[in-house]
Amino acid sequence: MKEQFLKQYNYLFEDELLQEINKVGILKTVSEGDMLMDIGQELMAMPLLINGAIKILREDENGNELILYFIEQGDTCAMTINCCMGQVKSKIRAVAEVDTQLIMVPIKKMGEWMSKYQTWQHFILQSYHDRMMEMFETIDSIAFLKMDERLIKFLRDKAKVNHNDIINTTHLDIANDLHTSRVVISRLLKKLENSNKIELQRNYIKVLDL
DNA sequence: ACATTAAGTGATT
């Protein structure tokens, strides 16, 4: 059941570490739309993605969401890395973007492995760095208030994590993810359609050229 | 046929 995992992380970790993960890790399968982690919830384990994709969101006081980034196979959540340095409660919400398989590793192993395996340490630092870079990207796009560019980036990312140029979603859903209104999204999408970048139908967006 | 939900549009701030 964990063959896929072993195959995928084979080149990243040494055998000894792989075996430890295999021993303490729990295989978890989630389906599209499932919430893996909510804001304020305590982090008990750290996820290692085998396949699929997870959407990482932030929420404001009114319950409006804002997407931070997606994580894919080979990625892990930066939030869990934080928690080992004191923070215990999650500041983010994680929702499965597609059906996803992951390995849950108890967080207490984190620190132990950090000093024991240099491949692990490298992996953690690398992921932390990657996630931070992605956050900078989204911060940039928000700060400079270019909704059209944010939307394009969102569609690109979404098509990528779904491994499909056809995105089945509504304008309203997108608006919620990007923390804006549906009307704005509809208009921008219309513009993109007119310049032949996408194709629009009900509950359907086909990415042609982004 | 009717109700519901998704999407398009003009006008205003």
Add this chain to the structure above:
DNA sequence: AATCACTTAATGT
């Protein structure tokens, strides 16, 4: 870019 008000179109019962 956000909001309102309204229309049109697609879909479910």
